[in-house]
Amino acid sequence: xxxxxxxxxxxxxxxxxxxxxxxxxxxxxxxxxxxxxxxxxxxxxxxxxxxxxxxxxxxxxxxxxxxxxxxxxxxxxxxxxxxxxxxxxxxxxxxxxxxxxxxxxxxxxxxxxxxxxxxxxxxxxxxxxxxxxxxxxxxxxxxxxxxxxxxxxxxxxxxxxxxxxxxxxxxxxxxxxxxxxxxxxxxxxxxxxxxxxxxxxxxxxxxxxxxxxxxxxxxxxxxxxxxxxxxxxxxxxxxxxxxxxxxxxxxxxxxxxxxxxxxxxx
Amino acid sequence: xxxxxxxxxxxxxxxxxxxxxxxxxxxxxxxxxxxxxxxxxxxxxxxxxxxxxxxxxxxxxxxxxxxxxxxxxxxxxxxxxxxxxxxxxxxxxxxxxxxxxxxxxxxxxxxxxxxxxxxxxxxxxxxxxxxxxxxxxxxxxxxxxxxxxxxxxxxxxxxxxxxxxxxxxxxxxxxxxxxxxxxxxxxxxxxxxxxxxxxxxxxxxxxxxxxxxxxxxxxxxxxxxxxxxxxxxxxxxxxxxxxxxxxxxxxxxxxxxxxxxxxxx
Numbered sequence: 001x002x003x004x005x006x007x008x009x010x011x012x013x014x015x016x017x018x019x020x021x022x023x024x025x026x027x028x029x030x031x032x033x034x035x036x037x038x039x040x041x042x043x044x045x046x047x048x049x050x051x052x053x054x055x056x057x058x059x060x061x062x063x064x065x066x067x068x069x070x071x072x073x074x075x076x077x078x079x080x081x082x083x084x085x086x087x088x089x090x091x092x093x094x095x096x097x098x099x100x101x102x103x104x105x106x107x108x109x110x111x112x113x114x115x116x117x118x119x120x121x122x123x124x125x126x127x128x129x130x131x132x133x134x135x136x137x138x139x140x141x142x143x144x145x146x147x148x149x150x151x152x153x154x155x156x157x158x159x160x161x162x163x164x165x166x167x168x169x170x171x172x173x174x175x176x177x178x179x180x181x182x183x184x185x186x187x188x189x190x191x192x193x194x195x196x197x198x199x200x201x202x203x204x205x206x207x208x209x210x211x212x213x214x215x216x217x218x219x220x221x222x223x224x225x226x227x228x229x230x231x232x233x234x235x236x237x238x239x240x241x242x243x244x245x246x247x248x249x250x251x252x253x254x255x256x257x258x259x260x261x262x263x264x265x266x
Numbered sequence: 267x268x269x270x271x272x273x274x275x276x277x278x279x280x281x282x283x284x285x286x287x288x289x290x291x292x293x294x295x296x297x298x299x300x301x302x303x304x305x306x307x308x309x310x311x312x313x314x315x316x317x318x319x320x321x322x323x324x325x326x327x328x329x330x331x332x333x334x335x336x337x338x339x340x341x342x343x344x345x346x347x348x349x350x351x352x353x354x355x356x357x358x359x360x361x362x363x364x365x366x367x368x369x370x371x372x373x374x375x376x377x378x379x380x381x382x383x384x385x386x387x388x389x390x391x392x393x394x395x396x397x398x399x400x401x402x403x404x405x406x407x408x409x410x411x412x413x414x415x416x417x418x419x420x421x422x423x424x425x426x427x428x429x430x431x432x433x434x435x436x437x438x439x440x441x442x443x444x445x446x447x448x449x450x451x452x453x454x455x456x457x458x459x460x461x462x463x464x465x466x467x468x469x470x471x472x473x474x475x476x477x478x479x480x481x482x483x484x485x486x487x488x489x490x491x492x493x494x495x496x497x498x499x500x501x502x503x504x505x506x507x508x509x510x511x512x513x514x515x516x517x518x519x520x521x522x523x524x525x526x527x528x529x530x531x
Contacts, residue, residue, distance in 0.1 A: 028451035034470065035458045042465040043319045051318035177296035184303040193307065194314050 003099065004107045011111025022119040029067070030127055036063050037131070052198045057134040058224070062195055064128055064135065065220045070192075071120045073155035075162040078109050082166035083175050086257070095258070102163065102250060109159050139225025146232055150219040153239045158215055160246035167250070170257030191217030197226070211242040275372065276380060283383040294386055301342070301390045308334045308460060309397070323464030329492050330462065332401035336491075337460035337484035339394030340421050344428040346387035351379050352432045356439030362528045375519055379433065402491065409491055417487050420501070423508040424483035430508075430515035431455075431478060440522040455480045479507045 015022075037060050044056040054062065082105060085091050094101040128135060138144040165182055168175045187193060189212035196204060196217045207213055218235055221227045227235055287294050312334055316327040325333070355378060358364045367377055402409070409417070432452050459480045463471065466481065474481040486504045489495045 024451060028454045031454045032457040035461055035465070038467075038470070039315075039322065039461055039465045042323050042462075043315070046319060046321050046323065048319060174290070174293055177293060177300050180300045181296075181303060184300070184307055188307050188310065193311050198314050198317060200317075 004103055007104055007107040008111045008114075011108040012115050015112050015115035016118070019115070019119050022116055023123070026071075026120040026123050030123070033063060033067055033127075052195065054195065057136070059195070060131060060134040061136055062220065062224070064131060065223060066192060066216060067124065068128075069151065069154065069216060069219055071117060071124060072113065072151060073158055075109065075158050076112055076116065078105060078112065078159065079162040079166040079179050080176070081108075082163060083169035083179075086166070086169040086261070087173070091261070102254065105163060106159060109155075113155070136224075138223050139228070143222055143225055143228070143232075146236060147219055147223045150222055150236060150239060153236070153243050154215060154219050156243045157211060157239070157246055160243065160250045161211070161215075164246060164250040164253050167253035167257050170253075170260050186212055186215055189213065190215040191220065195221075197221075211246070214239040214242050272372070272376065275376075279381060280383055283385065286382075287385050298386045298389050301386070302393060305334075305338050305390065305393060305397075308338070323462055324494070325462045325464070328401045328404040329488070329494070332398050332405070332492060333462060333484060333488045334460045335394045335397035335401060336421070336488045337456070339391050339398065340424045340428070340484055340487075341456050341459070342387045342391035342394055343421070344425045346384045346391065347425070348379060348429045348432070349387075350382045350384050352429075352436045354382070355433075355436040359439045359526065364526060365528050368526075374523070375516075379429070398491075405492060407492060413491060417491050420487035420490060420504060423504055424487065426508050427479055427483055427504075427511055430511040431480075434515045434518050437519055437522040440525045459484050475503075476507065479504070479511070482507065 040059050040063075041056065043051070044059075049055060051059070091101060094104065138147060161182070162179075165179060166175070168178055172178075189196075189207055189210060191213065196207060196213055199207070214235075218227070218239060222232060222235075309331065312327065312330045315322065316330070320326070322330060358367065358378070368374055370377060435452055455474075455478065458474055461481075463475070463481045463485045466474070471481065482500065482504045486495075486500050490501065495501065
């Protein structure tokens, strides 16, 4: 177990090397966020106190929460790095060493997130401070707890999905298009662009059968108190099931891939 | 004579790009799909937005669709000619391949900016155009020839502005070596380009109207086409800012080129 702690440690250090890159990313990401908030303000200024059960403060807070959850759980460049490891033969060493590649990558993912949070926390906190009148506490203590649990599950789900996706590199030379296609679906169907309960009911029902809402929308709606009681408990179980499924898929893809794998060079 | 030589050169660059793209046909098609999906994403956002409201400021649904279509069109045309080249610039500097380009007996900015053509982007630009035409039909617009020509000119200026700005950002790579993060950051600005300028106020609006005029880039042409132009001021400021930024960008390019210290040996 200790060896993986070393991995996390090294991961944090190497990630902090790019701290200015992280900082620039965070600052730039405020521009579309602010634009989105302004757009919704204009909508509310045009009339209507509530849209789909969100008043103006709630919709602004929704986007702020999405930004927070994104910083905490999003896969940054892990999928690209994994694909590059496979393509360039770097994974050969993991076949020889007593280190499990998936656990190794998970450690790097965690350290990447920690480094990112360290760099993004201050500017993000400042940004949220500017919109403090819209910020609401979690709906209840119960909601806060469930939110934290769901946050961890969200991160795991994102990571295992990306990992499984990156395994395609065993078969294909160039997988960035697939990564972007998946990302597009995630962006829309996980609630990045708008709260999912704004969609027509039929679409909402269809989405409920996919893992996407559990990659963003689910934890956010727990925090906002829009998911309570049996729906919350059931949702957490479904999320857990999706994490397990993504994990198994990731493992399965690795085992299939490794049979196909032929390392070039030394 | 000189112009003819550059035209011939450009034709050769095109041939090169076609050959390159056609050697990865599957990938070529997939990139078109990727861009199309993101375009669809933006349109679906407009769809959801207008389930909630009738108007955003003074913009109705089909005017917004037109705005998204126009900004996609401008972005894709820009992407077709310049994007790959702008992002490659920092790589040219880092690896020292810039030496080779400096030695060629042509204008360096010409060869750096136009070396590769992204053919898939033309197809995506076409989708943008189709959406705009559909929206225009829904709005029952019947623009005259002059309006359409004006729209085309404004789009051209928009592409020029995107290019001037991003080329400058990429030229920062002469100092920081890894400027890809900065170039990526510009991508966020495309996000604002497809929003109605009425949504913004104060410092933010001033900044993205004058300092980085991305807000004007697609708003002004669509306003012209949809008869939303209140005064010619917006039109003139887009033209003026296009010229100003082209000049600044050229000056900055010459200035930063002097800071080039080759990477090798």
